[in-house]
Amino acid sequence: MSAFSDPRVRDQVSPEEWALRVDLAACYRLVALHGWSDLVFTHISARVPGPEHHFLINPYGLMFDEITASSLVKVDEHCTKVIDSPHPVNPAGFVIHSAVHAARPDVTCVLHTHTRAGVAVSAQRDGLLPISQQASLVVGSLAYHDYEGLAVRDDEKARLQADLGDRTNLILRNHGLLTVGASVPDAFLAMYLLEVSCQIQVMAMAGGTPLTMVDPAVIQGASAAAKVATRGQGSALVWPALRRRLDRELPGYAD
Template identity: 50%
Template sequence: MSAASKSAGDMTPEEWAVRVDLAAAYRLVALNGWDDLIFTHLSAKVPGGDHHFLINPYDRMFEEITASSLVKIDLDGNPIEATKAPVNAAGFTIHSAIHMARDDANAVLHLHTPHGQAVSAMSEGLLPHTQTAMIAGHDIAFHEYEGVATDLDERERLVADLGDKSVMLLRNHGTLTTGSTIAQAYLRMYFLERACEAQVMMLTAGRANLHAPPAGVAEKVRAQSTGPGMSVVSDRLAWPALLRKLDRLDPSYKT
């Protein structure tokens, strides 16, 4: 079945649009070098209120993901439709907890980058020494590592730790962001990962050489980077630009 017929005949236009955006996010993660072989996941709710979600087929690299290859699953990570693609249901444990608890969490992105893991293992977490860290850090939560996330009991603790935040450092594990759109979750991840990378680099100069921002600046940046303005930046400005970049490089994510 062609991607076009699948889009037109097997799902709503709204679902297809989410599939295209999620496939684009997978490709962008790979393009940035944020992927970890076939591991970690990016997930999104399927519009319609049926508690169905989209996730990657577990046998594909992120650079191979397409809109039609994404697998539709339920809250337990079980495929809704017949599929030959394996699905890592255990890997959906973290995502399902947040999707269930937060109506605004239509997208959940989780990564294992070296910089993200490094900062997640630092006792002080994300330091407010760069602009991107101040943008990401005002909305950050922390969750202690409990081993590979296969224990469903962990979901309650994860949700409690996240609270109303949209960014999380999973201690000794990696990074996580949520968003009401895939674009918003992606931009939050971009700021978080850039902040982690900068922190690892600046700490090589030694802590004695760090210059802290003046008092009150972090609070000012928080006010400047919250509210509807950031949604406009992600949904209407940055995301369309990123999709154009993908279209120039390889538009097959849309198939």
């Protein structure tokens, strides 16, 4: 068991919350495994089932590959701890997440990254270009939010909420990427597609030759095609396989 795990936590939460904790800890580990973490400076949050506005977030200062289900910190909408934890939290880092959760009751998980490719595309005037199959699955539900400095001011929340609207993907200009989902697996798969789209764009633009755009008619039908490709399962098709990979390569996340 990890030095950061607390076996007492499982007895203090519902089975539904524990399952969410395991998925969220797995998501943190997968972000680390894919090289999307930025030391300890980004966050993934998840809304706890129930009428309370309670959320799970990372213990501030732990690397993402160290996070476990029991080490996740449970906070309210003000980022105040609900269950006692020896781990600190980063209230400033919760501004973006609390804004999204407040405006989107349909969202369980908010995933935010500062990857090199994501920040690079966020700095490009035209944003994400529809030049790949992956991008064709993203741009139909993509929004942008202008950079206002470090996200530490509550007054930015309303503008961020308005910019995201009902979309799944958000590019934070000069800052990074954000995805939301009705489940942790949904948010992760959305980020995978957004991140890969950005990586492909950076690589393609480095070639220095004109780029071919995907036909708008193809983009319009991309979501329906994706449902066919995943047999209607979406993220549920890949999530068990991702968990098995973690069990092999980064075990202990479910502690």
